[in-house]
Amino acid sequence: MLKLISEKIRTEASDYSIETLTELSVHFRAVKTTEKDNTVINCTYFWSSWGSLNYGGRQVFSEEKILVLVRLRPLGEKEIARNEVSDWECINETTILFRNSLQERSMFPTAHTFDRVFRGDCSTRQVYEEGAREIALSVVSGINSSIFAYGQTSSGKTYTMIGITEYTVADIYDYIQRHEERAFVLKFSAMEIYNEAVRDLLSADSTPLRLLDDPGGTIVEKLTEETLRDWGHLKGLLSICEAQRQIGETSLNETSSRSHQILRLTIESSAREFLGKDNSTTLAASVNFVDLAGSERASQALSVGTRLKEGCHINRSLLTLGTVIRKLSKGRHGHVNYRDSKLTRILQPCLGGNARTAIICTLSPARSHVEQSRNTLLFASCAKEVTTNAQVNVVMSDKALVKHLQKELARLESELRTPAPSSTCDYAALLRKKDLQIEKLEKEVRELT
């Protein structure tokens, strides 16, 4: 029976309202705990069917690999003036080639394959539309998402992330306009991690913020969260962040970002038809835009004094990020050291957790940066083996939860009255188990009421 229902939903997801899907997914979850038939499928599938109907593209299953994109930037004016040569070539949409490997008899493979590679003449809009868009926009369907930029200093991380953030926000507002049947609430927060201290980019107070453990992930204590009025409001906040972010001059980039920046947009939405009613549910998810500080070695940036201290901290965070990614790329066995840096603690859900993630690895084509470019591609190769497990985040109102638990109680009681015939079943044990379940549910209903 369950198999039949799941097949029906698989093919007809478009005909169901969000509330119906919520009801069904909650029901499936409840059934899953007692059902032996492993054909029961995860509710995430229904949600993603709904999401993909709106935005097309890849089907989302609960488990998927991190999407890895590589963006090569063109040679800069100064590099051209120095007669730098470009050593990298994107030979098709997925492969990037190191052209000079024959001459230097390199041990490294010459061709590297990723989900998508972008040549130096590709625009940020192209990187967004053909790469990051689908993942970023999962947030409107209640699925957490994250877009990272990783690469050495001056490779184009900030240049790329400014565009990606703007295009995503424009599409989100466009989506909201086209879905008047839902009420949306957008919240924005922004932080930077500078020398291993977390700072609120929306506050004039630069006191470092504490990280607190929470079952749902790490919380940044006292981080400002602005409820957005409109797009203009968000644009204003983005320019505040840009002005607040630690910028320093290194020998490679005159406006080098010295910190890791995390911009977070949280979207909550509920169907207007059900607002304030017993069965109202809310979809809630966040999209993170992460612009990491340069991944180069401190020595390469010819750092001294403050810049050297920054380099050490930046590298400590990135080193942990690299270690976490390497560990996760080999499967989720054993301990993963997320807690070794603030960056990995905050980003834990995006790294193998409840989120869809895309990493844009930015590369400088210059021969003088070849070692760093190879390190970036090594990181990218590990990242593409990492799997995340995104779920739709449905928040039920207290009333809806009570109603659901009462229904579940009634179902269990009716099961008790008419147990399924089975020759091998131990009725006494089954009864004890059901009694315990009923007791537990009754307690939950009492507490919630």
Ligand SMILES: Nc1ncnc2c1ncn2[C@@H]1O[C@H](COP(=O)(O)OP(=O)(O)OP(=O)(O)O)[C@@H](O)[C@H]1O
């Ligand atoms: N794809 C691109 N096309 C044209 N110019 C680019 C591109 N990517 C980067 N640039 C230019 O290269 C310079 C360095 O870029 P950007 O500041 O984004 O680097 P970054 O990786 O963020 O560096 P850092 O880690 O030091 O902050 C900037 O002047 C930027 O305008």
